[in-house]
Amino acid sequence: MKIIKMFLTISIMLILASCGFLYGEPTTKSDAITDISEAGWEVNDFEYTNQFGEAFGTKDLEGEYWLANMIFTSCPTVCRTMTPNIIALQEEVNKQGLDLQFVSFTVDPDFDDAGSLKKYGEAYGADFSNYHFLTGYTVEEISTFARESFKSLVQELPDSNDIMHSVNFFLVDGDGNVIRFYDGDSDFDENAILRDLKSILR
Template identity: 45%
Template sequence: MNRFIVLNLFLFLAACQNEANVEDVEGITDVSEAEWEVEEFEFTNQYEDDFGLNDVKDGYWIANFIFTQCPTVCNTMTPNMVNLQEAVNNESVDVEFVSFTVDPTNDSPEVLRDYAERYGVSEENWTFLTGYNDEDIRQLSEGSFRQEMRDDPEGNDIIHGVNFFLINDDQKIIRLYDGMNTPINEVIKDLKQVGL
């Protein structure tokens, strides 16, 4: 599991080495000056409805990458996101959660609904997305989110980013949070500082 964290840290540093004002403290990386903009997308959510960037463009949102058959990091990341969602909702902070599957072939809307139910997700402000091909999600992951995504040659795993991404209402990524050891109180503090 540590190799996933090391890999993502290396990729992040490589992607950001020429960006200004990038700060990393205690599982939080400030990239607000780095101009990381999320490209347009329109996919299919767990209810088989269209869902795209326009559905979150007027507010802040937190994104991550998962897949339902993940044997490693998702088993930690998803409960951490559930805990974050519960804390955010308890504080009445207005933010959306969006999870992109990196395995769209197997993760149909029905499979994603079952996955959300298994983890006790409150779906009122958490959307799971599928309805694209492997190349589409690889381009989104490596382009907008600057996280490598590839098949693990040693098994049935898909290597993908473990960060939680905070995106502002200009569709720019402004914070990265460690999805394996999520600083929930700091995330809420960040959200409240921007008036949510």
């Protein structure tokens, strides 16, 4: 039994250590900001449906920097913090004339149709001129997309009305590479993130 436990422990340590090899070793700038520009994360091509029922995808974002996150309209927990945080960022970004698009992917596409997402965005005061709430895929598709593009887990929680998803905001460059992620929840630091965005976008 001791040998088995030792083997399992070593295996877990090797798996964790391999993450740096697989994704590149991230450089942490602060608790709020993680630089992954050298990690080689690329966003998969996609075309989904926005809050107006229109097709929207990577072709519409070519050459644009964009900030992505995952939410769902009936989220009982972290989205209630994350969404006001990202809206606050959008307001400051627009006020300061920074060229940045915002994209939220619902992790509950069976419930969140275009109309639901439009109402959700309106309720939080999103400016739809550069904010795109997306649906129009299956749960399996968004789970795969989140895992492959943002190295993030999307998973329904048994006996719960919650869905596990990332609380990070992912900054994507004009070539579709993820170059930063920002904590959108407990370590959210609006001023630090804005300074970082300015240094990249100007």
